[in-house]
Amino acid sequence: MSDTFDGISMLSAIAVLTGLGIGFGALLGVVSERFKREDNPLVEQIDALLPQTQCGQCGYPGCRPYAEAINQGDALNKCPPGGEATILALADLLGREPEPLDGEAQSEATVAFIREAECIGCTKCIQACPVDAIIGAAKLMHTVIEDECTGCDLCLDPCPVDCIDMLPRSAPITQWQPVTTPAHNVIASDRPNTLGGVHVERL
Amino acid sequence: MSSAFDFPGGIYPPQRKQRSNQAALIEAPLPSRVALPLLQHSGKPATPCVTSGDLVKVGSVIAKREGLISCDLHASISGTVMEVTATQVVIESDGKDTWQRLPAMDWHSVEPYQLLSRLNESGIVGLGGAGFPTHIKARVMEQHAIHTLVINAAECEPYITADDLTLRSYPAEVLEGAQIMAKLCAAERIIIGIEDNKPDAIEALQNALTPSLPIPIELSIIATRYPSGGERQLIKKLLNVNVPSDGLPADVGVLCHNPGTLLAILHAVRDGQPLVSRVVTLTGEAIEHPGNRWIRLGTSVREVLEQAGINLSGPNQSKLHQVIQGGPMMGTPLLTLDSPVTKLTNCLIAATLEELPPAPTEVPCIRCGECESVCPVALLPQQLHWYARAKDDDKLERYHLFDCIECGACSYVCPSHIPLVADYREAKSRIRIQRIETAKAEHARHRFEFRQARLAREEAEKKARREARQAQNRRSPTQASSSSEAIDLRGLRIAHAAAKASVKKAEKTLARVAQQDPNQSLDDLEMQLATAQENLRAAELQLAQAREQQPSKESP
Numbered sequence: 104m105s106d107t108f109d110g111i112s113m114l115s116a117i118a119v120l121t122g123l124g125i126g127f128g129a130l131l132g133v134v135s136e137r138f139k140r141e142d143n144p145l146v147e148q149i150d151a152l153l154p155q156t157q158c159g160q161c162g163y164p165g166c167r168p169y170a171e172a173i174n175q176g177d178a179l180n181k182c183p184p185g186g187e188a189t190i191l192a193l194a195d196l197l198g199r200e201p202e203p204l205d206g207e208a209q210s211e212a213t214v215a216f217i218r219e220a221e222c223i224g225c226t227k228c229i230q231a232c233p234v235d236a237i238i239g240a241a242k243l244m245h246t247v248i249e250d251e252c253t254g255c256d257l258c259l260d261p262c263p264v265d266c267i268d269m270l271p272r273s274a275p276i277t278q279w280q281p282v283t284t285p286a287h288n289v290i291a292s293d294r295p296n297t298l299g300g301v302h303v304e305r306l
Numbered sequence: 307m308s309s310a311f312d313f314p315g316g317i318y319p320p321q322r323k324q325r326s327n328q329a330a331l332i333e334a335p336l337p338s339r340v341a342l343p344l345l346q347h348s349g350k351p352a353t354p355c356v357t358s359g360d361l362v363k364v365g366s367v368i369a370k371r372e373g374l375i376s377c378d379l380h381a382s383i384s385g386t387v388m389e390v391t392a393t394q395v396v397i398e399s400d401g402k403d404t405w406q407r408l409p410a411m412d413w414h415s416v417e418p419y420q421l422l423s424r425l426n427e428s429g430i431v432g433l434g435g436a437g438f439p440t441h442i443k444a445r446v447m448e449q450h451a452i453h454t455l456v457i458n459a460a461e462c463e464p465y466i467t468a469d470d471l472t473l474r475s476y477p478a479e480v481l482e483g484a485q486i487m488a489k490l491c492a493a494e495r496i497i498i499g500i501e502d503n504k505p506d507a508i509e510a511l512q513n514a515l516t517p518s519l520p521i522p523i524e525l526s527i528i529a530t531r532y533p534s535g536g537e538r539q540l541i542k543k544l545l546n547v548n549v550p551s552d553g554l555p556a557d558v559g560v561l562c563h564n565p566g567t568l569l570a571i572l573h574a575v576r577d578g579q580p581l582v583s584r585v586v587t588l589t590g591e592a593i594e595h596p597g598n599r600w601i602r603l604g605t606s607v608r609e610v611l612e613q614a615g616i617n618l619s620g621p622n623q624s625k626l627h628q629v630i631q632g633g634p635m636m637g638t639p640l641l642t643l644d645s646p647v648t649k650l651t652n653c654l655i656a657a658t659l660e661e662l663p664p665a666p667t668e669v670p671c672i673r674c675g676e677c678e679s680v681c682p683v684a685l686l687p688q689q690l691h692w693y694a695r696a697k698d699d700d701k702l703e704r705y706h707l708f709d710c711i712e713c714g715a716c717s718y719v720c721p722s723h724i725p726l727v728a729d730y731r732e733a734k735s736r737i738r739i740q741r742i743e744t745a746k747a748e749h750a751r752h753r754f755e756f757r758q759a760r761l762a763r764e765e766a767e768k769k770a771r772r773e774a775r776q777a778q779n780r781r782s783p784t785q786a787s788s789s790s791e792a793i794d795l796r797g798l799r800i801a802h803a804a805a806k807a808s809v810k811k812a813e814k815t816l817a818r819v820a821q822q823d824p825n826q827s828l829d830d831l832e833m834q835l836a837t838a839q840e841n842l843r844a845a846e847l848q849l850a851q852a853r854e855q856q857p858s859k860e861s862p
Binding site (some may be wrong): 150153154155156157165166167233234235251253278279297 | 533735738739742746748749750751753755756757758
C-alpha cells in the first residue's frame with residue numbers, strides 16, 4: 104500500500120517539477136526573444152573605458168569598433184593613447200590578464216595645430232578628422248578647434264604640404280596638478296645611509 | 307541662546323589673536339602700483355575690457371565676468387593701465403584717487419532685480435576665503451526657499467581678526483547688509499554665529515541690535531573651537547541641521563554670509579561702491595605694527611608688510627621665516643612676496659621660525675586614531691591617507707574624500723606628523739582632472755557618433771538621388787533587377803522605428819535635464835539629439851527607397 108503511494112507521489116513530483124521546468128523554460132525563451140537588446144551592454148562598458156581619441160592606432164576605425172573587437176576576443180593592448188591605465192581597467196573589467204602595451208605610449212596629451220600661413224585649403228584634413236574639430240573651406244585656410252581635438256594624428260598624413268604640427272595641449276591654470284614628492288622611505292633599511300656616509304653592515 | 311548642539315571632532319589650537327586685535331582698523335596708504343589677477347574668485351577668470359594706456363578711475367570695470375560662475379573686476383586705484391596679460395591687469399597710480407561710483411540706491415524701496423543687477427556689477431565675492439561670487443549666491447531663491455540667513459562671524463582660525471575688527475568698527479552697517487540679503491532671499495530671520503573669544507565685537511553687536519529692524523536678528527554666542535567657522539559646522543551648531551553630503555546649505559533653507567561680505571554689499575548698494583578694497587589682518591612675530599588695515603586689492607604683499615614694519619634687508623633685518631596667506635591651518639605659504647593682495651586674502655602672517663616651525667619629518671602612521679576623533683566631518687582620515695597614497699580613487703570616493711573641508715585638524719593632531727591634508731588636496735585635484743578627462747572623452751565620442759551619423763545620412767541621400775536619376779533615365783522600370791535583390795524591408799522598417807524612438811528618447815532626456823538645471827551645459831545632449839535625428843533621416847531615406855523599388859510587395 105505504502106509502496107504504491109510512494110510511487111504515485113514520486114511520479115507526481117517528477118511531473119510537477121518537469122512541468123515547472125518546461126513552463127519556466129518557455130517563459131525565459133519568450134522573454135529573451137521579446138526583450139532582446141540590439142546592442143551589447145558589455146561593448147558599451149568597454150567603449151566607456153577607451154580614451155575616445157578615435158585615432159585608429161588599434162587598427163579599427165574608431166574606439167567603438169575596437170570595443171566590439173575586444174568583446175569578440177581581440178587583445179587589450181592595442182590602444183597607445185589609453186596606455187597602461189586603460190589596459191589595466193579593461194583587464195579588470197573582463198577578467199583577463201593584462202598585457203604590455205603594443206606600441207609606444209604617449210608621453211603627453213597633444214593637439215593638432217595648423218600653420219595657417221602654409222595651409223593651401225585642400226580640405227583633406229577636414230575629411231580625415233573623426234570628431235569634426237577642423238573648420239575651413241576649399242581654398243580657404245583651415246584651423247583646429249583646440250577644445251575639440253583629441254590629438255589622434257589622423258590629419259597629419261593626408262596633408263599635402265605638411266603644415267600640421269602636434270603640440271602639447273594647453274591646460275587652464277585651474278587644472279594645474281601639484282607636483283608632489285613621493286613619500287619618504289619610511290622603512291629604516293630603505294633609507295639612504297645617514298651615519299656619516301658609512302654603510303653599517305650587519306655582522 | 308547658547309546652543310546645545312554640536313558637530314563632531316574639533317581642536318583647540320593656540321588662538322594668538324591678541325597680537326592683531328589691539329590696534330584699531332585703519333586705512334593703508336595708497337599703493338603706487340597694483341596688479342589685479344583676473345581670477346580672484348571661484349569659477350572662470352574674468353575677461354579684461356581695458357588695454358594698456360587706458361585711464362581708469364577707482365571703481366572702473368577693468369574685466370568682465372565670463373561664463374556662468376564668474377565675477378567682474380574693478381580698478382582699485384585711479385591711474386593708467388600699464389599692462390594687460392592673460393592672468394592680470396597692472397595699473398600705475400596717478401596719486402589722485404578719483405572715484406567712479408555707481409548711483410546710490412535706497413535698498414528699502416528698490417525692486418529685487420535692481421539689487422541683483424547691482425550685485426552683478428559690484429564684483430563682490432565671499433570674503434571669508436572661498437570667494438564664491440555673491441551675485442550667484444543671491445539668486446539662490448530662484449531654486450530654493452530660504453528661511454534663515456546666518457552671519458558667519460565665528461572666525462575660528464588662529465591669528466585672523468579681520469571679521470572681529472569689521473564687526474567692532476561697523477556693527478550697524480554689517481547688520482544693514484544682512485537685512486539687504488535677507489530681504490533679497492526672503493529669509494524670515496537672521497542669526498549671527500560668533501565665538502566667545504570676541505567680547506568687544508559681541509558688545510558692539512549687542513549695542514547695534516535695535517528692535518526696529520524689519521527682519522529679526524538673533525545673536526548666538528558659541529564656544530571657541532576650531533573649525534566652528536566652517537559653513538556646515540556652524541549651521542549644525544546653530545540650527546542642529548545637517549547639510550547633505552553633496553548638497554549646499556541652501557538645500558536645507560539656510561544661507562551663510564561673512565560679515566565682510568555683508569559690509570561690501572551695503573557699500574555697493576547704499577554708496578554704489580564696488581569691491582576695490584578689503585580688510586586684511588597683518589600679524590605674526592616678524593611684524594612690528596600688527597593690526598587690521600583696509601587694503602586696496604592688488605597691492606603687493608611686500609609693500610603691505612613693509613608698511614606694517616618689517617625689515618626685509620639691512621642690518622636689523624626681521625627674523626622672517628615665511629609669509630602665510632590665510633590662517634595657519636588652511637592658508638598657503640607664499641612663494642614670493644611680490645604676489646598681490648586679492649579678494650581672498652583675509653590674513654597675512656609674517657612668521658618667524660620659532661613661531662611656526664616647519665613640520666618634523668614624517669614617520670609611519672601608527673594607527674592611533676587621533677585624526678578620526680578630531681575630524682569635524684566624521685570621516686576616516688587614516689583610511690583616506692592609505693588610499694590617497696595608494697592612489698585608489700574608487701575607495702577614496704567611497705570614503706567621501708570630497709566631503710573633506712581641508713580644515714587641517716587631522717594634520718594638527720597627527721603624532722607622526724603626516725601631512726594628511728596635503729595628501730587629500732593632491733588626491734582631490736587628481737580625481738577632478740580625471741573627471742574632466744572622462745567628460746572630454748565622452749564629448750569626443752558624441753562628436754564621433756554624430757559625424758558617423760552625418761556621413762551615413764549623406765551617403766543615403768546620395769544614393770537616393772542616384773536612384774532617382776537612373777529611374778528617370780530608364781523610364782521603363784525593370785522589375786527583374788529590383789526583385790532579384792533581396793531587400794530587407796522589414797529590417798529597414800524596424801531600424802526606422804528604432805531611430806524614431808531614439809530621437810524621442812533624446813528629446814525627452816534633453817527636456818528633462820534642461821528643466822532640472824537650466825544653468826547646465828547641454829552641448830552633449832544636443833549633440834546626441836542631432837545624432838539621433840541624422841540617423842532617423844538616413845533610415846527614412848533608405849526605407850523610402852526600398853519601398854519605391856518594391857511597390858508590389860509593400861502593399862499586402
